[in-house]
């Protein structure tokens with residue numbers, strides 16, 4: 001069942017909001033659902049939703065908007081286009097076909113490998129510019145619309161020479177506009193508290209692609225919470241660094257006051273900054289039903305943490321674990337990363353030393369290390385860095401699994417092979433487009449990637465130079481290439497201190 005938290009309208013212009021994965025994920029994607037809501041309240045627009053498992057048959061679709069959150073989402077995009085009998089390449093479509101557009105983190109990070117498939121793309125935050133885009137779409141034919149769209153900041157029409165990233169002002173709080181028991185987060189009201197992160201870890205797109213760090217006004221967050229408490233008791237706060245909100249403590253105290261007044265709230269918080277783990281915070285989370293929480297340390301060695309700009313001291317990590325244990329949590333998940341540039345064998349052994357120390361000081365407390373592997377991403381200071389080899393990363397995984405298990409520490413690992421292809425896609429250029437189609441036609445497994453690459457004879461560059469011209473340099477985005485180079489060099493120097 002779905003509950004709409006707003007008044008819907010309709011119209012003659014049919015816009016299909018397409019999510020390139022299953023509906024459960026679509027319903028839990030805040031960015032996608034919020035843009036759907038914007039379309040659904042716009043007079044004159046008939047907004048429809050579809051996903052890979054829930055297509056709709058509609059003859060008069062005038063535009064299709066895709067939201068791409070994950071590097072492999074192109075598979076779902078192609079699947080939906082094919083099912084709707086729409087040619088994959090925009091050059092093969094004519095005036096009678098719908099306009100096809102895309103936005104989302106993948107497009108903002110690097111639109112190049114995807115631009116052959118879309119008529120236009122949204123770079124950056126969509127919410128402030130989407131109403132302007134809809135006005136143009138519903139009042140103009142395809143070619144007129146594309147001409148007008150070029151003038152909107154954040155809209156990239158392939159072929160133009162540059163585009164400025166759209167940065168929203170966060171005037172209206174973004175929250176789950178449609179509650180559903182089909183959502184991956186069943187009946188959960190997700191509310192965005194802040195966007196971006198002030199910490200600027202050198203690999204992090206959540207921080208660098210969302211500069212500057214912004215947050216919503218306290219009163220608006222509280223109003224949204226009050227609105228939704230009439231419909232659900234499950235509330236999740238979202239943001240890369242929610243604890244940096246100046247009123248974070250007050251928001252948490254407000255939620256606590258609701259629990260104390262008898263409301264059966266279920267609270268969810270994605271992860272806490274280590275320095276925000278206080279007894280007060282953990283007690284509120286526990287009251288809100290949370291048994292486990294997550295902190296992100298990325299590296300166990302202090303040298304590497306300094307290098308990536310995650311300036312955490314080991315004592316702070318140990319203190320966060322202790323506070324979590326003493327105040328009622330049952331366990332902690334610790335996000336970490338292997339393959340960070342300059343990483344040595346000693347840095348890997350540090351995970352074992354730190355894990356042992358954490359376990360010894362917190363007997364009976366559940367600890368899980370969740371390891372991803374470093375994926376270089378455009379427009380971050382580490383965009384030039386080389387990725388460690390598959391063989392080396394897999395051997396580090398085996399070592400950590402074996403050694404950490406000796407202390408009763410659970411481990412989880414991302415797939416090194418898929419992380420490799422994620423890195424390739426992240427830094428790919430326009431010439432990768434035919435490979436994407438080939439990969440899709442051949443089932444999208446690892447073998448299909450390898451075969452497509454072999455057939456194409458394309459060379460994958462794994463080690464970039466700061467003098468290189470990069471495919472995505474045409475995007476005008478903070479802080480700018482020169483400042484990224486400065487930061488990259490500053491951190492490299494720091495890694496030897």
Ligand code: SF4
Nearest residue numbers: 197200201204207240
């Ligand atoms: S603290 Fe987390 S969200 Fe912030 S920059 Fe570092 S990795 Fe990104």
